[in-house]
Amino acid sequence: MATTSDTSARARWLGAAQLTAVVRANPGITRVEAAQRLGIGSGGATELVARLKHARILDETPAKTRGRGRPTTVLGPHPQGPLVLAAELRSSDWRLAVSDIFGDPVIVSRAPRSRPDPDEVLAGMAEEIERIHLESDGRVRAVSLSVAGTVSDNTLVQFTPRGWTDADLTPMTAGLPSDVAFLVGNDATLAGLAEARTGAARGASTALHLIIAVGIGGTLVVDGTPTTGARGAAGEYGHIPFGDPAVRCPCGARGCWDLSIDGRALATSIGDAPPADPVGYARDLVARLDAGDNGLAHAFDSVAESLGRGIAGLVNLHDPEVVTLGGLAPALRGAAQDSFRRAYVAGLMSFRKAAPPEVLDGVHGDDGPLYGAVHRGVDHITTDISLAEWSTLGLG
Helix, strand or coil: CHHHHHHHHHHHHHHHHHHHHHHHHHCCCCCHHHHHHHCCCEEEHHHHHHHHHHCCCCCECCCCCCCCCCEEEEECCCCCCEEEEEEEECCCCEEEEEECCCCCCEEEEECCCCCHHHHHHHHHHHHHHHHHHHCCCEEEEEEEEEEEEEEECCCCECCCCCEEEECCCCCHHCCCCCEEEEEEEHHHHHHHHHHHHHHHCCCCCCEEEECCCCCCCCCCCCCCCCCCCCCCCCHHHHHCCCCCCCCCCCCCCCCCHHHHCCHHHHHHHHHCCCCCCCCHHHHHHHHHHHHHCHHHHHHHHHHHHHHHHHHHHHHHHHCCCCCEEEHHHHHHHHCHHHHHHHHHHHCCCCHHHCCEEEEECCCCCCHHHHHHHHHHHHCCCCCCCHHHHHHCCCCC
C-alpha cells in the first residue's frame, strides 16, 4: 500500500517530468514561459527548476542577446545529466550515437562494413556499447536500438539483407548494469516517430510514414506515438500482398509488396541479376536516370506505380492527415512523379480524391531511424519514475 510520503514523492517527480517535457518540446524556453505552459506560479517554477538543477537534469544558461534589458536565461539539459545511447543496425553496417534529453545524436562509433555472422556483429556492438557506458561515468540510462528488420520484443525475427532469423538481441547490453533500459524498435517505426516529433509530420495528429531500403516498412503515428502492435512487430507493410502473386518472398508469403518497390524490383524490370546490395544498386540507377539514361524510365515507372497504389491502399485503411517518405522512397517517387501521382489518386476512394493527404519527403532522411531511437530513449529516461531513479544515483 502506497504511503502519503510515496504519493507526495511521486507527485514531485511527475511535475519534474512535465517540466522536462515542456523544455524538450520548446528549445530556448525561459522559466517564466515554462511556468505559463504548465499553469504554475513563479514560486513553484523557481522551486521546481532549482530541484532539477540540483538533480543534474535541467540547467539555466544565458540566452543569446536580444538587445537592451535584463539578461535572460533559458532552460536546457544539464551538462552532467542523463544520456541515451542510440544504436542503429542497418543492412550493411552499424553505428552508435549519444544524446542528452534534447535529442540531438552525436555519432561516437561506427563499423563501415560489419561482418555477416550475427554473433560477431552483436558482440562487436556490445563491446562498444559497454565502452561508451563506462566512459560516460554511468550517465547512459538507456540503450535504444533501431534495426532494419522485423523485431518482436528483443528478438530480430527476420533480417532480410543478411539472411538472419530469430537473432536474440539481448547480448548487446549484457555488460551493462541491470538498471540501464534496453529498447528495441524497427527502423521504419522509429523513423516515423522522428518525422512526427521533429520532421515533416510535426503537428499532425495521425501520420503514416513509409521507408524503402530492402523492401518497405512503416508505421502509423497517432498523437506522437507509433502503433507497434502486441509484440512490437506492427508496420510490416512490405508483406501486404500488393505485389505479384506469382512471386514468393523470403518471408514465405507470395505477392509481397516488398518485391515490387525496391532495387530488386528495378533489377527484375531491367533484366539484371538480383543485386547483392539493393539499396546501392537503386541509388546507382537513380544517378544514371538523372544523367539522361532514358532506357531506365520504364523500370522506375513500374516501381513508382506500385508505390503509389500501395500508399493509396494504406491511406484508405488508416486515414492519415499526411504521409511521409524516407530511405529510398523520395528518390524512387521523384524519378517518376507523374506515374506515382496517377497511381496514388486512382487508388484512393472517391471521397478522398479531391483533397488527398499530402505525400511529403521526410526531413531526417537516412538519419530518421537514429533520431527516432533517440526520441524513444529520451521518452523513457524522462518519465517521473526514471527521473526519480536518476536523482538517487549520486553520479558526478
